[in-house]
Amino acid sequence: MDRTRAAHFVFHSVALSFLPLWKLFRKTQLPPLVVNPVHLILSVFGCAMFLVSEVHVHAANLPARPAAELRTTGPADHLSVPLALSYHQVVLEKRSGSGWRPLSVLYPRTLSREQMRDVHFVLPSGLSPEDVRVLGYRNPKFPSRFAYGKQAFSRYEVTAETAAHPPLDRLRSQKAAPVPSSAVSPPSLKANSLWHLAGETLLVYHHHRGLQVVDLKDPDNPLKLGTLRLPVVGEKLWALNEAGTEVMLLGRSIAKERQGSILLYLLKITNGLPEIVKELTIPGRLTDSRFIGPHLHVLSQSKKAGQGLRTLLTRLDLSQPPNPTRLSDMVFSGGGAVFQTQDTHLMVRVKEGSQVRLHEVPVSSAAGQSVDQPQFRSATQVLGYDVRIRGQDLILKHATEAQVAQVTLPLGWRTDRVIPSSDILLQVEDGLAPGSQARVRVTPITAPDMLLQELPLGPGRVVGMTQQDDEVFIAQWVPASLEGEAETRLLTWTLNLSDPSAIKLHPPIEQRLKGLDEWDVDLSAVQPLRLHRETLLWFIPARHHPSLWWSSPIAVAAAQPSAQDLIPASSAVMVLCPVHLTKTGLSPEEPQILRIRGRVLHTSRAISQEGFIFFSHDSAGAASGSDLGPPSRVPWRPQPGEISSWLHVVDCRSGAPLLRDPVSIPGQLLSVTDIDDQGAVVLTETELSLRRDSPPARVIQASGYDGVSVRQFDNYITGTTASSAAAAQDDRLYLTRETGRAAVVVVRYAKSSGKLSQAATWNTNAPPTLLHAARGHLVASSPGNLELAFADAEAGKLTSIASYDTPASLWLQVDRTAFTEGLDLWIPAGDYGVEFLQKQGASDQ
Template sequence: MVIVDVSGTEPTEIASIPVEGRIQDSRLVGTALYVTTQVYRHRTESEGAADEEIWEWGSQVVSYDLSHPAFPVQMDSIWVPGYQNVIQATSEFLFVSTQGSLRRDRGRSTLKIIDIGQADGAMTELSEIRPAGRILDKFKINMHGKILRVISELPIRPLQTDLETFDLTNPKRPFKLGTVTLGKNESLHATRFDGDKAYIVTFFRIDPLWVVDLSDPANPTISGELEVPGWSTYIQPLGDQLLSIGIDNVKGWRVSVSLFDVADPAKPGLLSRVPIGTHHSWSEANHDEKAFGWIEEAGLILVPFQSYEESGSMAGVQLIDLNGDTLQKRGVIEHTVAPRRSALKENVILSLSGRSLMSVDATDRDRPELVSELTLSWRVDEVFSIGDHVLQLTKGSQWNGENAALRLGEADRDFQFLTELDLGSTPLVGTAMRGETLFIAQASTTSVPVPVAEGEKQGPGTYSFVMSAVDLSQLPDLQLLSTQEIQLENPVFGSDLQALWISDDHLVWQSSQDNWFWGNDVVFDGPARGIADIGFWPGGFSGSRFLAFDTDSADGLQFLSDFDLAVENVWNFSDGHAVDGKIYISYQKSELDEPGPGRPEELVIKGRWIQKNFLAVVDYADPIHPTQRPAVNIPGSLAGVSHGGDVIFTKGMHYDEETLVTNNREWLDALAYDGVAAHLMDSIAYSSQWPHLAEVTQQGYVIAGQIQEDKKDDDHSVADNVFGLYTLSSWFLNDEGNFERQDPLWNLPFGASELKLTDDQLLLRQGQEVWGFNIEESGALQLQSVYEPFGCYWFNLSGTVLDEGDHLWIPASDYGADRLSPTGPDRPLVRVSGGTFFGECEGYCKTSIHVGPTRTTFTASALDQSLPTYRQYAYGANNWASIADTVDWNVFSELPEIVGCPDCADGGGEWIEVNVAGESHRVTFGNGVKIDAIQPLIERIRSLRGGFKIPEPKIDSVNYIRIESDCEDLCRRRIHINQSTSRWTFSDPLGQLRAKNYSERTPTLDWDRLDSLIDWRVVQDLVSRESAICYSCPGTEWIEITGGNQIYLIPAWFEEVSDLKGFLFSMLNKYQIKPETEGVPEE
């Protein structure tokens, strides 16, 4: 919150106050300011040794003493729980209404009354009122003398609206005077109090306007009602008239302004209505009355709006005259983005949007004329750094009419553009910097008719593609060197074309497109020839286009070729990689796996579609006539190319060659490519943490996120090290063709969602943070800096740039661009863990806790795996904040790995591990031992660990699922057993037949028998093998065991569970599906 002195010719900021949350409302009473904000906060409730973290929404009411504006003083604070609370205030009272909960109190609000009448800002909670229903907005709360009037909607069925009056003569003990009910089966919308009348709008299919007489507060009565289409969202009383804005639903869904006659409350009437937009429109004024511009002295209404027309979207301010009993639509002030507010000064309208402030001559209101426009902001989609300058790009849009543009400014201060180059209305779809020249691609998705001779039939139009070269050698001047426009029969899709340099002078723009839909199952006519399988027909079209240009022609830019990699039933194109005059790209292709022979002729069998990855190489030895090599099958999507194209890297799942079953683990593969075939050299697995990323440097190093690290020793399992820990690592191929990691391994607090590789630098985005790494000649990564954006908004690393001062420029789309200063390269804290262990014990005697920025994971297990591993999660940042304050990495990292003799006694031991970016250190010590240097950290770990309670180990439920080999009709059989109920489900894998179910109580003997057959050592051993299960293949069967907050999936064909499977199979066969007319009883 900023306090500004406006007494002089220029506004001057004299003070600022940080305010928690989002401001809802404020009131200035004398020199006391009251501010209400919506806050999401956490609080800690202590219960024994455990602290429970609770997050809650609420309104924070804070008062400030502004008797000395330059030195504001916070005076008082009141917390009111609830989300989207409604705020209203007078000079004496502040009202805060909760929205109520349908589950707890059937949606009734609680209206709190707070005294704000003190000059110094002191506040007192006086009382609270429970109205009949839910108070939806501030216009439904009104003080008239000592009478409080409240309008609420009862959200239960049937809907109704209640207007209630309360006596506040003694505000500490208010009491109800009267009530009136209206609008049965209708939702409540706009309301307004005016003296001793209330105007209420409800809506179902039409809009009743209700007039309520409040002259007798104890006996409110309905004076009149008017039914009109649509509904109002805001009402402005004008004596015997009401001016409103709302929605007209007669022809589409349009913003409308209405004028009502209420001179006779018993007979209200609609005088005039003006809809805005052709079919569909929207206005901020429908949600915020401050956007509704009513200039009474000029008889002028100003309505900001957006509409969707056949030619695209439109944004502007609609001018409407109010003359007596008539509304007249006049002209529109057009904006490129949604306008927010407008004001009138003489005959000049000032119109404000997020982009600019316009000054408009409205002498002729039918044709408002732009006088001047002050640019306040602009969209930024990409940023380039050029010495001590920064170039910002706006891509533009044909949908909203925004032009593409370049803006150049200095990099060493807040960006103020020095030069602007308008690139026209064709959207910018690609950029490439080469030396002191910027190459730009623009493409239109709107066709242009081809001229034909008179009498000839008009054929299909063409699509414009424009490539331009901009000279950057004479900054701050931006000079257009050359432009070539070509007409294409088919449009170039995509807003971010990839620029691929196939030589120093030849540039190729790559555009990939997937248009996909799912159709019906594939059915083969004629004799059956194999096992039925589940399959869907994937239809659609897709392709990858390559447009080649000569950038060093004597005649300027020269178009060379348009190559279309159009293959039937392909999709998911990778990025292209240009190496030695060739472009490498991969795609997925759908191929039909036809059923084989062996089934009765009368049975109609279905095939299945198999997805395969292929490598395509386009050779530009002759750039005018590029050629394509035969496609080569590869194990995954292309991630990169090295060694002059002789080595390729792919990312994808591995499948069994016979069954096509996968365990859903992704792999990073290195393959030797000889131009004819690809041969697998080595593979490394990704972990279960996502996302899985990979970038290949020019030197052939592979930088990957989330590669599996199988660390394991006697004190802690793989899960202790890997679970919840994200990583970034650098790899290279050794002389034997195997992957070898280049230390250090970088631990991350969050998963890396995006990587950007430029020469010897790597940018990594995780959440809102960006980490910058230097890539050494050995391929090792070294953290150089950390960048934290100012706000919470979406951005892509592809458009970012580091300037010469190591500032990171982030394009923030409609919010402009952020210039971020580097912090670091200190080692950011990633995770803090701790645990206990014993040499000999029974039960859950091994525990661990892992505290990350947003999640805490607690794990308990038995040494001999005789019990199911128990795992529990706690979400939120409170644990992280409390433990991070106790960690001093410099002190902790100097401690020895073992303190004392934790293995010498039966008392067991403890360990604490601290992970920072690029390093980790573990200290193991005897149970209960005190280490002065880190004792606050030890106590905090113990406290957090003690807050988790381990329940008695037990089986929660068991599922046995079996798909019969000769799968017809309801051939997917499943039995679900828990201690109280057993349930059988028989279903059709194709989903064409209705499933049949049966359930009964589980006999105690059956449950005890089932419990005795489950050996947790066996279960956990089988799960660790990560066996692949085909969940749709005929002949497949598996067991799902739930216990300890986890689900264990086990293939039923393992010998170790043969007794368990036999028992479950006998239970499953208790009920059988018989042919067609017979079956399991319906539940």
């Protein structure tokens, strides 16, 4: 059914609906009416508009019809397609390897009357009719205004003269991910551990992993009994009884609502499991503390306007830990207060201006001896073993027999990626820190802090991970400088999960990347692309170089003559590393690198659907790189000026990647939807400075890509800033609104109308700095806050599901969130390990 048949169907339906009324009118004798011509014209016009809109909606929802190979006539250098009026889109394609590359596209129904009968193609030089074919499509792919849309695009970088805020420098801002999750370092926290040995039980408080209880009855096999995470940076840890079942922890809060305040936790340990009995807040900033018998003395410092620094001494009686009582509060002028012992008296030393004052602290005669112990001890002994904590590991070594192997129990580790599988959880440490190694750790899914197995990957950085059935594939970047080789290598490891009790790590396959280093590519944005089950592609985009204070030009090599191949030139846009999955293992192919003349300012994330790979790059005033030219000089750091964006499409339907010619697009690529053989709808973004005293706004464009060109047919100015967080999924864009009420705005492309519009708004507790859309959900993260919403794909609405307060220093990599089949969420949290959200907070709608 084409548009004409759809119009006939709609007209017939409307006529049938008016038939009963017409019969009634014929049987009724009505007096003659005087018709107002204006009313008659408006009525006819309204009916016509209704019919046109209905035809357009029905035509847009028609099922796609397969392309027809059309008969051609004409001389060797010209092809004519007779009677092409019944086709909306006619495409000339050239054979390229095992696939076909579009060369030209015509739309017969948009031509003048003299041209409506036949359409004509001029063959490029060197091509014969045997090398090409012509396909015809009867269904319209894009709105009618597509044929008249703009095709050449460029824009200007926003400078300080057009924005009151700091200039949005495209050499620093990644628009698809305004706050790159792997490029931002987590907050720096002291990694030392507080620990206390009570008999054969070790109590350890780790700033990232909380209070851990370790049983040392068998030093050769230490057992971690329980863990309790607390939003506090620990300063002192005391056991209130000899058995170590009553514990007191003093530290600084990292909770969002009371960050930096003093927190005192009274804890009870039952069967190795710690729980909170009482939580107290002490005002001010902690400067010192002393525990004498059942009495705790805490010094804190505060500053009030007009009063200067003031020191507060808080004294608590902990003889009954579940019900502590406050003995007294004392206030001293000055700051920098610490405790010191003078003879048998406890004194407070306070500095006020240039003077130092000593104040005596009343201590009850019934109080016992001070149980203050060094919190960061080097070693102690238990059952003939030296016990020490080195970094994040508990180490036990026999005190007298050197031949006995030492035992190491990890108390914490870094988690950069996570994959839940059946009853186990794979936690991957990327190996970012200098001198560190990448590792895969296996833990129970019910106890993420209990290590079952550790698989070292050696030096190098993990840059990607994906799973297929019972196999997990891990990509590791090994720079030449690590092993003294001449070439950088990309390793692909295989983990076999068929037997969770004994996970196997197979030797990696390698691909050599000659002439590339970490300066050229963005390793934090590597994507695994799965076109089909037999092929895996590692997509490595170019690095987004920071702004430099100089801009002197440098000489670069000229581009190569062929633009149809992935060729070397001067600046890398992306690297494709294909890996084939065979029955005998992995089989690597030669990596393919796309380069252009000039300097790449930005490479978007890749979108892989229907056998195509879409991505874009930005360049400063440079062409697409397909032309020849002498060696040129380009600025090392381009000055603010004209910026061009180019769309690249890789056709992988025939097996080998086939790169099409680059096409100019309005801005950076955000998403691609409605993909098929005829083309796709491309959603891009640019920035627009509306006022001098406000940051630039984000503008969304909808354009049609027909295999040869891109034409814009809609433009939408959003109420969000250009640098705010964004996420995309098919025809929906999720944008952070930072001005006014914090929210996530949903902008949607409607296929039926070919228009962009705001579909919904989700109010959040704080402006999200990271967004991630997957499995029908949207995860939003900001310092101290994590929120989850259900995303309705049909209506484009967002429904809030849950909101969580998180420690202000907790760094959640929500763009690496892993979902289980039951819609549980696992979020890597760096040094904090992994965070877990249960199904009750998600929706399986």
